[in-house]
Amino acid sequence: MSEIQALLERQARWQKLRRELPWPEKIQMAERIRESVRQLRAARKADPAEHPLHRPA
Amino acid sequence: MCSSGVIQNYALFGAAAQMRYTEPVATLDADVLVAVPQPDKLDVLGDIYAFCAARGYPQEGEAIRVGAWPTQFVPVFTPLTREAMEQAETADFDGVPFRVVRAVYLAVIALSVGRAKDLTRILSLLESGSVTRQEIGLLAARHGLSDAWRQFEARFPNE
Numbered sequence: 451m452s453e454i455q456a457l458l459e460r461q462a463r464w465q466k467l468r469r470e471l472p473w474p475e476k477i478q479m480a481e482r483i484r485e486s487v488r489q490l491r492a493a494r495k496a497d498p499a500e501h502p503l504h505r506p507a
Numbered sequence: 508m509c510s511s512g513v514i515q516n517y518a519l520f521g522a523a524a525q526m527r528y529t530e531p532v533a534t535l536d537a538d539v540l541v542a543v544p545q546p547d548k549l550d551v552l553g554d555i556y557a558f559c560a561a562r563g564y565p566q567e568g569e570a571i572r573v574g575a576w577p578t579q580f581v582p583v584f585t586p587l588t589r590e591a592m593e594q595a596e597t598a599d600f601d602g603v604p605f606r607v608v609r610a611v612y613l614a615v616i617a618l619s620v621g622r623a624k625d626l627t628r629i630l631s632l633l634e635s636g637s638v639t640r641q642e643i644g645l646l647a648a649r650h651g652l653s654d655a656w657r658q659f660e661a662r663f664p665n666e
Contacts, residue, residue: 468530469635474601477523479531481575487533 513558514580515542518595520588520608520616523576525628527598528610528637536570536577540592540608543582555580587650591616610637615646618655630663640665 468476508514518524521538543551559571570577583589591612598607608616614632617625632638640660647656 465530469528471531473527473598476526476531477600480523480526480534483531483533484535484575 508555508558511558512544513554515544516592516606517541518592518606518608520581520591520613522628524607525613525632527607528613528635529631532631536579537573538579538581540583540588541580542589542592546582551582552580585619585650587612587615587619587652610635611642611646614638614643615650615652618643618647618652618659619650621655626659626663629659 468479471479509516518540519537520540522532522534523537526532541555543554545551556566556571559573560566564571564573567577570579572578581588583592591608592606594612595606595608597604599605610632614629617628629643633640633643644653644656644660647653
């Protein structure tokens with residue numbers, strides 16, 4: 451098995467562990483995800499050229 | 508809201524309910540199925556909005572902001588969603604009892620909607636082990652969704 455494959459499998463196992471977290475904790479994680487998305491969108495709206503994900507065509 | 512008669516029953520569904528069983532997922536709002544006393548009324552959610560506004564929970568578009576969450580109230584719109592609400596479990600949310608739609612109903616409601624993110628929800632619920640293909644198939648059949656379930660199984664065969 452390649453190192454990359456092993457790394458991906460470790461990451462997948464780690465991600466699946468989050469399934470076992472208490473429900474309120476998972477909801478709080480979802481709130482943080484949403485806040486990150488909101489900030490990314492706000493940054494892109496404010497100045498699209500300066501946005502870190504901006505890729506000129 | 509139940510004790511004041513604004514709604515008769517409720518249950519959380521959608522992504523926030525899914526997270527009881529799966530990893531956390533990105534979602535913008537919380538969805539709550541409700542049974543209202545007068546479902547044929549023109550402004551079916553008007554009493555809910557008024558009740559919330561009187562208690563300091565403002566309306567934002569089609570939702571009510573409750574804490575960090577824009578919360579959408581969805582009147583039960585099919586026999587499936589009514590049954591999902593009635594069969595909901597009472598879960599504990601940091602010490603607060605909260606009615607939440609069961610995994611198999613979340614999966615079959617997702618099947619009935621059928622967008623890509625709904626199919627992903629079914630796969631996540633299956634992977635979590637909170638529901639089996641057989642359970643989904645049986646409930647889907649009872650609600651006239653056998654074809655949709657067959658299509659899902661053909662597209663995502665059991666490995």
